[in-house]
Amino acid sequence: MGFLREEDKEYLREEFKKKLKRKVELLHFTDKNNQSEYSRDTRALLEELVELNEYLTLTVKDCSDKEELESEGLELCPSTKIKSERRGFMNFYGAPAGYEFQSLVEDIIDMGSDNLPLPPDxxxxxSKISKPMDIKIFITAMCPYCTKAVRTAHLFSLVNDNIKASMVDSHGFPELAMKHNVSSVPHIVVNDNVSFVGALPEEEFLAKIMEVIE
Amino acid sequence: MQFTLKTKSKVTSSHHAAAIIGAGPAGLTAAIYLRRSKIDVVVFEKLVPGGYITSTDFIENYPGFPDGISGEELGELLEKHARSFGAIIENNEVTSIDLNVAPMLIKTSNNTFTASTIIIATGTKNKKLGAPGEEELLGKGISLCATCDAPFFEGEDIVVVGAGNSGVQESLYLSKFAKSIKIIEFLDHPTAEKILLDRLKEKENIELLLSNKVVRFIGKDKLTGVEVENLDSNEKKVLDVKGAFIYTGVIPNTDFLKGVVDMDSKGFIKTDEKLKTSKDGVFAAGDVRTTPLRQVATAVGDGALAAYGVREYLEER
Incomplete structure (x- = not known):
């Protein structure tokens, strides 16, 4: 049995058909030889997703291919990066499970369309950010507030090539979560330097990430 | 592993007969009733449909679910129900509303909508204590969401502040993770339902500290302790804990409504018996309004009543 319910598949088929205008690649790095249940579930979900629309493709690569991982600007594995011809660095370290599945779906739609639901200011x-900015959003799957933070950071990456935004599942990367003193989510870390907690409105989120430049 | 899909739709028109701000039990119930009257309605939600209940582990006092239901699942069902009648849910935060123009204006972070009537159902969020150290250590050991943060306190000693329904319910959930929990309650008695208190007694790792108040939260980069004062003996002591969850009441999500509709001294919206606010055509439903009880059951009742008010208002015009 798959992970997606029939009614959800139906809904997603319609959404993707209505909104996708270009190809979207789900690039998934996994441990092919010794897959944990965690990795296997994520891969199985992605396989189900790409079946729902012809614009969607899944590329699976191995975590051991460090060169490939680095060339994609990635540091951790497993990871799932949403790619298209459109600018944007929308990535998930660990499983996009629980409420984060919603982030994954919305990211796919944004990368496959010209959607940019951000205020002009x-x-x-x-657009003015001229230095690399790596945003990591630590989450837990049962956090209803986290998806807002993940989506805000992912949307920001659509505007400027300097911005990389990755969800990090705290359960999947406990050592990294501990390193950054994560004890409440969403916990956002910018350039391994500035950190803050909470699903902030877009303008406050922007002000916080800009602290890394000041 | 579970993958949760909150189905969303984008509005296709910028004017609606009714706009509902907040997709919790009150807002979604209002949407169901309005759609059954074939009234064009849009629901704005800044996070996920379901509202505050999505951060609640378990709900067992909402009729019709004798085995209880998780907040996440109930939120999903309410959303599905509203959508089944054609309610449109716009995933966007309302930043301001202007009620002095006709039709009324609703601004979100990236769009502007108009509506003939509005139901405010924005609910509440957990109130902070206001104790020294709290602001600095929020997110560094102090949490306002047990379902989000419980896994970070596996095997740790923690406190929960507040012995009302939320404090006790969430303590029961946290007891699956934490080594020990002390519930700190200002009053000399817990105010949670008797059934929850009976369950509390069965938990060996939960202790109730009545007539105690939090003096301050201790720690530099992370919480290391909580100083409490016994209100009977005035004796102070430091509890060595790594986590503190605060459930001492709620505050309304009405920041964007200041000066727009009449509110009580705590910021809850004042309504009449038909849930009309001080502004014509604007209603308030659920936890966000002045009401003696804030439960899923009361929010659902409010949603139905507010929808009735909207229908009546539209028919009169």
Missing amino acids: IVKEL
Whole structure:
């Protein structure tokens, strides 16, 4: 039995058909030889998803291919990066499980369309960022607030090539979560330097990430 | 592993007969009733449909679910029910509303909508204590969401502040993770339902500290302790804990409504018996309004009543 319910598949088929205008690649790095249940479930879900629309493709690569991982700008494995011809660095370290599945679906739609649901003044400010900015959003699957933070960071990456945004499942990367003193989510870390907690509105989120430049 | 899909739709028109702000039990019930009257309605939600209940582990006092139901699942069912009648849910935060123009204006972070009537159902969020150290250590050991953060306190000693329904219910959930829990309650008695208190007694790792108040939260980069004062003996002591969950009441999500509709001294929206606010055509439903009880059952009742008010208002015009 798959992970997606029939009614959800039906809904997603319609959404993707209505909104996808270009190809979207789900690039998934996994441990092919010794898959944990965690990795296997994520891969199985992605396989189900790409079946729902012809614009969607899944590429599976091995975690051991460090060169490939680095060339994609990734540091951790398993990971799932949503790619298209459109600018944007929308990535998930660990499983996009629980409420984060919603983030994954919305990211796919954004990368496959010209959707940019951000206010013009935020877009203007984001465009000015001239230094690399790596945003990690630590989450737990049962956190209803986290998806807002993940989506905000992922949307920001659509505006400027300097912005990389990755969800990090705290359950899948406990050592990294501990390193950054994560004890409440969403916990956002920028360039391994500035960190803050909470599903902030877009303008406050922007102000916080800009602290890394100041 | 579970993958949760909250089905969403984008609005296709910028004007609606009714706009509902907040997709919790009150807002979604109102949407169901309005759609059954074939009234065009849009529901705005800044996080996920279901509202506050999505951060609640378990709900067992909502009629019709004798075995209880998780907040996440109930939220999903309410959303599905509203959508089944054609309610449109816009995943966007309302930043301001202007009620002095006709039709009324609703601004979200990236769009502007108009509506003939509005139901405010924005609910509440957990109130902070206001104790020294709290602001600095929030997110560094102090949490306002047990379902989000419980896994970080596996095997640790923690406190829960507040022995009302939320404090006790969430303590029961946290007891699956934490080594020990002390519930700190200002009053000399817990205010949670008797059934929850009976379950509390069965938990060996939960202790109730009545007539105690939090003096301060201790720690630099992370919480290391909580100082409490016994209100009977005035004796102070430090509890060495790594986590503190605060459930001492709620505050309304009405920041964007200041000066727009009449509120009580705590910021809850004042309504009449038909849930009309001080502004014509604007209603309030659920936890966000001045009401003696805030439960899923009361929110659902409010949603139905507010929808009735909207229908009546539209028919009169």
